[in-house]
């Protein structure tokens with residue numbers, strides 16, 4: 001399965017994505033936009049799970065996303081946001097028109113070089129690019145085990161380090177933060193969340209059923225989760241803040 005097909009796997013699940021995926025802590029938005037700016041653009045915005053953290057931090061908020069289905073959810077939740085169909089490789093706004101561009105949980109789907117150049121184009125000189133990802137907490141053994149079931153080809157190392165690094169063409173890394181937080185979650189919600197992950201979305205029915213069965217088995221065995229309808233899920237949000245050169 002190509003990266004393109006994986007990236008497009010979200011197109012069909014706007015409502016479920018919005019309902020079951022984790023949100024982002026307020027502190028992650030503060031790290032990128034510490035004071036009110038004129039214009040901010042959330043790229044690969046999906047259903048607006050991070051966009052909603054930007055509202056009130058800019059006089060104008062834009063969301064760009066290739067999936068119409070995801071954008072429909074975003075528009076219904078955030079009517080004050082200018083929601084535009086587009087991609088990171090072809091952003092439908094004028095050059096030097098944004099103070100801040102944010103990318104939550106999506107930069108790894110982009111054509112890195114083309115998207116970096118396009119983000120540079122739309123940012124004002126000295127503008128800010130914020131990349132962020134939610135990760136499993138490496139200390140949470142049962143959640144890690146579930147990640148290994150859903151992503152068998154990914155090593156443990158790759159579960160915490162994504163596509164961000166200090167070298168982005170046209171940008172300099174100015175800040176990096178790792179935010180730890182806890183999400184209370186029901187067993188049903190946790191299992192449904194896994195059904196919105198790209199590797200399960202593209203799996204055939206038998207593989208998806210097997211993976212969900214194995215994840216359920218992990219929950220049945222771990223002391224933190226067995227016999228419980230609700231438990232605490234440790235989360236880590238990694239934030240990378242870059243300045244446009």
Ligand SMILES: C[S@@+](CC[C@H](N)C(=O)[O-])C[C@H]1O[C@@H](n2cnc3c(N)ncnc32)[C@H](O)[C@@H]1O
Pocket residue numbers: 007008010011021043044045046047048049050064065066067070086087088089103104105106109110111
């Ligand atoms: C994992 S979702 C993250 C959505 C949202 N930012 C969030 O944090 O909930 C990845 C999003 O990236 C979008 N995407 C995939 N390829 C893209 C591209 N080349 N340009 C812009 N967005 C893209 C997908 O449609 C999807 O909405």
